[in-house]
Amino acid sequence: MMPLDGRPILTAAAMRAAEEQIIATGTSVSALMERVGAAVAAQVRRLAGDQEVLILCGPGNNGGDGYVAARLLAAAGQRVRVAATGAPRSDAAIAARHAWGRDVEALGAAAPAPVLVDALFGTGLSRGLGTDVAGALARLAAAAALTIAVDLPSGAATDDGRLLSPVPDYDLTLALGALKPSHLLQPAAARSQRVIVLDIAVPVASEASVLARPRLSAPVVDAHKYSRGMVAVVAGAMPGASVLAATAAARGGAGYVLLLGGASDRVPHAIVRRRFDAAAIADKRIGALLVGPGLGRDERARERLEAALATDRPLVIDGDALRLLTPQKLAARKGPMILTPHAGEFDALFGADAGSKIDRARHAAAASGATIVFKGPDTVITAPDGGVVVALAASSWLSTAGTGDVLAGLVAARLAVNGSNAMPDPLAAAAEAVWLHGEAARRAGPAFIADDLARHLPEAIAACL
Ligand SMILES: NC(=O)C1=CN([C@@H]2O[C@H](COP(=O)(O)OP(=O)(O)OC[C@H]3O[C@@H](n4cnc5c(N)ncnc54)[C@H](OP(=O)(O)O)[C@@H]3O)[C@@H](O)[C@H]2O)[C@@H](O)CC1
Numbered sequence: 132m133m134p135l136d137g138r139p140i141l142t143a144a145a146m147r148a149a150e151e152q153i154i155a156t157g158t159s160v161s162a163l164m165e166r167v168g169a170a171v172a173a174q175v176r177r178l179a180g181d182q183e184v185l186i187l188c189g190p191g192n193n194g195g196d197g198y199v200a201a202r203l204l205a206a207a208g209q210r211v212r213v214a215a216t217g218a219p220r221s222d223a224a225i226a227a228r229h230a231w232g233r234d235v236e237a238l239g240a241a242a243p244a245p246v247l248v249d250a251l252f253g254t255g256l257s258r259g260l261g262t263d264v265a266g267a268l269a270r271l272a273a274a275a276a277l278t279i280a281v282d283l284p285s286g287a288a289t290d291d292g293r294l295l296s297p298v299p300d301y302d303l304t305l306a307l308g309a310l311k312p313s314h315l316l317q318p319a320a321a322r323s324q325r326v327i328v329l330d331i332a333v334p335v336a337s338e339a340s341v342l343a344r345p346r347l348s349a350p351v352v353d354a355h356k357y358s359r360g361m362v363a364v365v366a367g368a369m370p371g372a373s374v375l376a377a378t379a380a381a382r383g384g385a386g387y388v389l390l391l392g393g394a395s396d397r398v399p400h401a402i403v404r405r406r407f408d409a410a411a412i413a414d415k416r417i418g419a420l421l422v423g424p425g426l427g428r429d430e431r432a433r434e435r436l437e438a439a440l441a442t443d444r445p446l447v448i449d450g451d452a453l454r455l456l457t458p459q460k461l462a463a464r465k466g467p468m469i470l471t472p473h474a475g476e477f478d479a480l481f482g483a484d485a486g487s488k489i490d491r492a493r494h495a496a497a498a499s500g501a502t503i504v505f506k507g508p509d510t511v512i513t514a515p516d517g518g519v520v521v522a523l524a525a526s527s528w529l530s531t532a533g534t535g536d537v538l539a540g541l542v543a544a545r546l547a548v549n550g551s552n553a554m555p556d557p558l559a560a561a562a563e564a565v566w567l568h569g570e571a572a573r574r575a576g577p578a579f580i581a582d583d584l585a586r587h588l589p590e591a592i593a594a595c596l
């Protein structure tokens with residue numbers, strides 16, 4: 132099965148536009164539905180074996196896909212029943228219902244089957260399911276051994292990961308033609324164990340794609356410690372955080388890591404310690420200057436942040452520093468910047484507006500001129516020029532103190548390494564860091580602490596060489 136890495140992510144409107152393009156070139160909606168139904172039926176047949184299949188059909192084209200799949204499964208000898216919310220409404224779904232030609236049970240009265248296929252609602256869902264429909268779906272899903280959603284779990288909005296009504300757990304979602312934001316954004320993404328994209332020969336393109344394993348290279352043959360990429364980490368009130376970040380920067384591929392102004396004595400010997408002063412952070416060899424982890428929010432923190440902003444060095448801004456800034460102030464600064472907020476820091480800096488995590492991160496990048504790593508179980512990376520990368524769910528064991536400091540150090544390392552070869556590409560650097568962070572967490576297994584994570588970074592890098 133094709134991996135999801137690097138695949139485009141389309142909103143409901145973009146998917147509809149792609150479908151309309153195909154329809155405009157002479158493919159009918161029914162022909163497209165036949166293609167979808169066949170692809171769905173093939174997956175169901177592969178997984179169901181000789182178990183009975185119950186397909187739930189809604190009123191729109193998602194339901195139409197269900198009727199087509201039912202007909203093709205029955206023709207192939209599969210035991211299959213159909214239950215529906217009512218009569219189909221779209222022309223293509225009406226035709227598909229007619230072609231099925233067999234009994235259609237009322238959803239509320241339908242008996243369960245071991246394999247449940249949800250073709251109730253897809254990208255056309257406009258509100259939560261009624262309580263009767265949601266209740267029947269929950270009952271039938273709970274009684275099934277295998278649950279499969281066609282395009283999207285019914286009740287999940289397409290574009291922002293919201294659940295408009297209660298959504299049961301699915302073993303598999305068959306995304307039609309392309310991934311939609313809710314296949315990656317929480318809480319909707321967590322409703323399905325797996326997602327497979329079915330190719331329905333609709334050409335799809337998008338500025339947004341799934342985070343892919345980066346291709347990295349070993350240092351060039353004549354590399355030296357400064358040419359490899361130099362990171363300077365500004366320390367502050369909580370020295371442990373800056374040590375975690377500096378350690379991650381060193382293990383994340385930087386050739387030289389400076390820790391400026393830290394009070395901790397438990398620092399790896401490879402990390403060079405210096406007093407913090409304006410001259411130290413203006414060093415032209417610094418490929419990325421990190422400010423924020425453990426910085427504090429006192430007067431000294433403000434001074435250090437101001438000094439960092441005043442340099443022309445590529446900047447990574449995390450943690451406390453994000454609480455001391457405004458988007459306008461960032462927009463006024465020249466030079467590459469990457470911000471790594473979690474949800475609380477994001478809301479404080481950019482406002483707790485409504486909208487999808489992707490749209491909010493996109494607006495934040497445009498408003499600040501910085502690349503944004505909007506962290507969480509569904510990390511979204513956006514660049515001011517519109518590029519968007521969304522990470523697949525990483526290990527939930529990352530929800531432990533200090534892993535954000537590790538990520539910030541890693542982002543700085545990748546920015547410095549990336550900038551030592553060419554013009555820095557902050558989006559690529561941030562994407563590399565998020566991927567390596569997730570991979571290190573996967574390799575660290577359960578119940579790791581942030582200190583352990585940095586130790587797994589070299590293995591994660593090795594997987595990209
Ligand atoms: N477009 C194409 O060419 C192709 C699309 N394909 C497939 O179609 C899917 C999109 O189809 P779709 O646009 O018909 O929407 P769909 O998700 O079936 O539901 C819309 C219907 O439900 C209704 N409705 C909405 N919410 C409701 C609620 N809570 N409770 C009750 N009713 C509700 C809504 O009416 P409303 O009441 O909102 O006016 C409307 O009648 C897509 O996911 C893919 O599976 C493929 O076959 C390839 C070709």
Ligand SMILES: Nc1ncnc2c1ncn2[C@@H]1O[C@H](COP(=O)(O)OP(=O)(O)O)[C@@H](O)[C@H]1O
Nearest residue numbers: 473506507508525527529530532533534535536
């Ligand atoms: N449930 C989760 N699943 C996957 N990744 C998570 C989860 N919770 C947190 N993370 C990741 O762990 C890191 C936590 O960062 P942050 O909240 O800044 O923590 P801290 O400030 O303690 O270092 C981020 O990279 C975030 O994306």
Ligand SMILES: [K+]
Nearest residue numbers: 249252281283
């Ligand atoms: K569905």
